Each structure stands twice: as C-alpha cells, then as structure tokens.
Amino acid sequence: MGRDYKKSDTELLIKNTARDLFFKEGKFGATTQEIADAAKVNRTLINYYFRSRNNLFSIIFQEAVEQEEIFTQEILYSDLPFKQKIENYIDRSFQRAKEFPYLESYIVSRLNEGHLYAKKEDWERFIERFKTEFEEEVRKGNIKEMEPIQFIVNIASLISFPFAARPLLQTTLRISTEEFDKLISQRKEVIMKVLFK
C-alpha cells in the first residue's frame, strides 16, 4: 500500500486516553468499557490493538517508567553543578506531577502488585557518576555525610510522597486542596534546605 505506515491513530488514541485516565484522573481500575467510552471507540478495539487489557496497562506502565529514567539521566549527565542538578530534578519532577498527579501512585501500586519492568543497562555507570559527584559535595562540606543511596532515597521521598499520598496528607493534616497546592509550591525551597547544609 504505497503509503507511509502510521501507527494507527486509534491505537494511539486508546493508549493516550488510558494513560490520562490513569495518571490524570487516578482511575487505576478502569475497565475496558470505561477506557473505550472515554476514547469513544468500540470496546473490543482494545483487544484488537493491545491483545489484552493487561498488556495495555503494561505498555503504559513501561513507557511511563522509561520516561522517568530518561529524564533522570538527562539531568545527571548534564553539565551543571551538583546542586543545580538537584534543583532541576525537583523542578521537573514537580512539573511532571502537575501534569500527571497520579503517575507516582500508579507506578508504586503497580510495582507493589509485582509487575516488574526491564532494567536499563547502564545503571552501573549512572550510579558511579552520581557517587562521585555526591562525595565531592560531602567533601566540600555542602552535604552531611551519608551513603549516597540514602541521599537518593531522601530526594525521592521528599519529592514523591506528598504527591503519592496527597489524599492521606490532606485528610490527616486537615488542609484544603488550595492550602495543599500552596504547600507544594513552597516545597522546592524546603527540600533544598533539608538536603543541603
């Protein structure tokens, strides 16, 4: 058929619709019917294009995780001072979380359910580089001494938890959505203060 092969609009439509349902609206349990309705297509097309509901979910999950890794690495391998990199990382994380408020929750819960994802190859190189830069900072006295990995866990926790557990926090702390948003907007500064001396 002498025309460019274009990965079916419908296929993309379904995937994007499902992604938004998950990450923007938090509807992790969405049925094929609900996805189909949201995308305004016939329900069985999901099976047609993705073989099974589960497979669609996996693909979306996989792509989201990959996206995360890519952007993390972009920052690490960039040519900026360490502290600047962390700031960038926080910025981009928050940006992402604003667009996809349920992304983090979804990844967490998928992994809790035991869905694995293929590991990227160059982890060794990545962690080595991080360690080097981190230890340099510690030596300079900008960061308290600790295992580099603990530092990473700290970053991840401080950034992600408020998003992943937003309803929990709002309920526990009795704060409105507006107040919570304000809290979030001040968070970058707080996190930097906590991570660095």
Add this chain to the structure above:
Amino acid sequence: MGRDYKKSDTELLIKNTARDLFFKEGKFGATTQEIADAAKVNRTLINYYFRSRNNLFSIIFQEAVEQEEIFTQEILYSDLPFKQKIENYIDRSFQRAKEFPYLESYIVSRLNEGHLYAKKEDWERFIERFKTEFEEEVRKGNIKEMEPIQFIVNIASLISFPFAARPLLQTTLRISTEEFDKLISQRKEVIMKVLFK
C-alpha cells in the same frame, strides 16, 4: 487463659486474616474466597459476620487509621524532649512497618480511591502543641526555619516512602532485599541527621 472470650472467634479470625493478607502480604485485591481460604472458613461467613466484602474492608481500614492516630498522639503528648519524641516516632513507625509492610500503601491507595475516614476531634489542640514545640526548637537553632507543616510532611515522607514504595526503590536502585533491609536499618540515623541541624 482463664477468661471468657467472646465477639466470636471466627469473626476475629476473619478480620485478622484479612488484615494480614492486606498489610503483611499486600494482597489488596483479595477476594472473599481468598480470605476465606486463608482463614480456613466457609466463604459466606464473611457475609454472615460483615454483611459485605466492602464493609469488611472499611472496618479494617478504619481500625488501621485509628490505630495510627492513637499512637501518633501518644507520642506527642508524652513528656519527652522534642528530639526524643521524633526518635520515638521513627522507631515505632519502623516497628509497625516491619510488622505490616503494606499498611502504608493500603491506606494511601484506599484514600486515593476516595474512601474517607471520620476525622478525630482534637486536631486543633494537637497541631497547636506541635507548633509550639517545633518553633521552640527552631528558636534554639536545632532545626532550620520552615513552616511546621512542612516539617511534618518531611518526617512522613522520609519515613513512609521507602516502605510504601519499596518495590519501586528496589527496582530502580537495583538492590536486593537484604541490601534494602540494611538500608532501612540505617535509616533512622539518616532521617534524624536530615531533620535536625
């Protein structure tokens, strides 16, 4: 145990079994059949005692949340120096998380799905007391200046995230369960280091 024991053993058995399934094994989607099998009782006893699956889930959820609040308050209202309280809180959180590794995830995901829980009355008093003690510490120069609520969010994040997102972290950081446990065991010290100057 020479005393009468009521509230039906079976009822308790079912509730505890379900609780363990959820919080120890992370099987949030457990069907009535699975719960019944685990408890070695007839499936319909779940309906007999709890009317509906959903109701059982709600009760377990409710009780877990209440337990959390109780123990948090016990610590705050105790007669110890602020720093000591935080240490205690971390200790007890870790203890709890060791017993119920999926507790945090469960609460987070239930709340993400929109299940509310009744609010305790004395929040005002609680937060006032916390603020007072917190600000005293800031004044003394033991903690960097920030909104008290941000400090609370920091504590919660640093403690809970590694448990709630354990599979995510293990996968991302390529570390084994043993390594992760070791990481956890060193975490109290790290958290204290980060929270206090």
Add this chain to the structure above:
Amino acid sequence: MGRDYKKSDTELLIKNTARDLFFKEGKFGATTQEIADAAKVNRTLINYYFRSRNNLFSIIFQEAVEQEEIFTQEILYSDLPFKQKIENYIDRSFQRAKEFPYLESYIVSRLNEGHLYAKKEDWERFIERFKTEFEEEVRKGNIKEMEPIQFIVNIASLISFPFAARPLLQTTLRISTEEFDKLISQRKEVIMKVLFK
C-alpha cells in the same frame, strides 16, 4: 411435666405474624428473617416449629382457605331467604377484606403457583342446595336465567376482584385511596343491583 400442653405461644406467634405479613401487608415474598424480625424471635425457630418456610406458608394458606369455606357454608345453610344470604355473604366478605386486604390475592397467587388444597367432602350437598334455592329465585323472576355456576362466578368476581386488583384499578382509573374506599363502600348496593333483577 404436670402442666397443660399448650401449643407453644411462640408457634402461634410466628404463624399469626406471618399471616398478618401476608394478608394485611401483602408481603408474600417475606423471608424467614423478615418474619422472625416481625415476630421478634430467632430466625431458626421457624424451622424448629414448622420444619420449613414452605410448610409454614402452606399451613397458613390451608387455614385461610378452610376459614373461607366454613363461613361460606355457614351462610348457605342458615335459615334465611336467598337474597338475604347473598347480602350476608357480601357483608362478611367485605368485612374480611377490610381486615385482610391481601387475603384474596394471596390465595389466587398461591393457586396460580400450583399449590393445591385438600377438597372438602360435602361439596355435592352444598352445590345441590345452592342450585335448588337459586332456581327457585329464577322461577320467581328475581334473577335472570343462567347456569347456577355462572351466578356463583359472578358473585365471586364482583366481590373479590376489586380487592385482589386494587392497585391495578387505582392506577388504571386514576383514583386515590380515599376515593377507592368510598367506591368500595357503595359496592354492596351495586352488586345486589347487578345480581338481581
């Protein structure tokens, strides 16, 4: 146990409660739980006293039908003029229907479902006597000529249908409960007018 055997109060209580549920409130589908609740007894007592739900229903049904026959015969065998007997029959039917509005419906629907009841012996005698009196009236010119049995069917229809089909009639004829009650109160006169010349 040296005391008079009294067919357990509870047994009677259950039966009467069920009867009222059926005939006064029209709850033909009442579950054992509902009956037990209404009687304020333990559910399983129904099985204890009546072996099965079905059996209880049969007994109530049986008794109701017998009651009907008894009172019908009482009237026929009384020493009154034919027309007076019919009037009495209408009166007593209406009285009964006022006390047990759903009695007729229940009997009709039970029989529609194929539940039989034992036949009384003296039907032959009963119908013979009726025919004799009826034909005498026809001869006297008080009633239009027809099969005696058609006359019986007419009586039954004119009396019972408005009760058995009350909701249908109220809905179809768009009349309120009050209006319907008024209609009923005038009905005896109408029926007599229709049955007799």
Add this chain to the structure above:
Amino acid sequence: MGRDYKKSDTELLIKNTARDLFFKEGKFGATTQEIADAAKVNRTLINYYFRSRNNLFSIIFQEAVEQEEIFTQEILYSDLPFKQKIENYIDRSFQRAKEFPYLESYIVSRLNEGHLYAKKEDWERFIERFKTEFEEEVRKGNIKEMEPIQFIVNIASLISFPFAARPLLQTTLRISTEEFDKLISQRKEVIMKVLFK
C-alpha cells in the same frame, strides 16, 4: 420477508420467550437461567441486552400494560353503539386471555408488589367520553342507574376474575379444565345479561 430485520433477533427472542414464560405458563418467578434455557441462549445475554433481570421484567410489564390500554381505547373511540363496544371489549379480552392466560394475574401481582407504570395522558378525555355514552344508556333505560366507574369495575371484574383466579375457581367449584373452558365460552352472554337490563 424481503425486508431487513434488526433490533437483534436474540434480543427479541429473549423478550418473547420471557413473555411467554410469564403470560402463557405463569412462571412469574422464572430465573435468568430458566429464561435463557427456554430461549436456548447463554444466560448472560440477558444482562447483555437488558442490563438486569429486573429491567427485562419491567420492559415486558410496561409493554403489556401499554398494549392493554391501546386496545381499550381503540374500542371506546370506535364508531359503534355502546352495547356493541362492550361486546367487542369482552370478545377481545377473552381472545387475549386465551393467548396469555396469566397476563392478568401478572399485572395484578406486579402492581400488588408496588411496580408502577407511567400513566397515559388522555385519561380525562377517555373517562369523559365513557361517562357521556354510559349516561345516555342509563337514560334510555338500558342499564340500571349507578356511578359510571362502578360499571367499569363490574366489567373488569366479570371479565378478568375468572382468568386471574382460574385455579381458585376450578378448585373451589370442583370443575375440570374442560368444564371451565365451556363455562368461559358461555360467559360473554352471561356478562352481557348482567350488565344490561
């Protein structure tokens, strides 16, 4: 039948099968399985087409009631003498009852259970017209004086009760199905005799 046929054969098949089960065989309590078996389709197709068992029942009920109203009105608004109309009404009622012996019972019992149906608009006009014609007959001396509505109740009772309560009557009157059918066949004449002077 050289024309397209839609609205899914199966959907119609299920509906008709259920209808027959109800109205021809009197199986009001038919389960989805029984309906499916009778229609020789998969049980869940009932849910597929009608969403729920209850909904199927409602539809069948609704349609039956509408059918009744339509045919009643057709007769009233026809251009015939009053007496002729009544004769036609009896004829068509009997015809219908022969095809669907349990129709009347079903409607009665559904309404006894509190299921409503949407009311037709033009009742006012209908009843006005009926009153006018009826009172004309009374004036002419063809019918005994009574409320028009009582006359309607009489018609309905005399026609419907023998069908709705057939088993009751057969049992009470000790007559066989053949005898009852014969009785029915003579009934039109009897009813006319009773309604008119």
Add this chain to the structure above:
DNA sequence: TATGAATGAGGTTTCATTCAT
C-alpha cells in the same frame, strides 16, 4: 426451647475476551 454459628445451594451481575462478519 432457644440460639448463634455455619453451610450450601442458587441467583445475579460484571468483565475481559473471542468470534464472525
């Protein structure tokens, strides 16, 4: 007698998936 506990049969519904067109 009375009761709480337990059971099993039976019913409805939801869903993902497959099939045939």
Add this chain to the structure above:
DNA sequence: CATGAATGAAACCTCATTCAT
C-alpha cells in the same frame, strides 16, 4: 479496521436450613 454478538470465568450476595450447645 471495526463492530455487535456471544461466551465463560469469576465474584458477590441472599437465603433457607442444619448443627451444636
């Protein structure tokens, strides 16, 4: 490509009934 129809696997819930005390 797309779709309506069909299917089967689960899952949940209600109930009458039985059991053990």
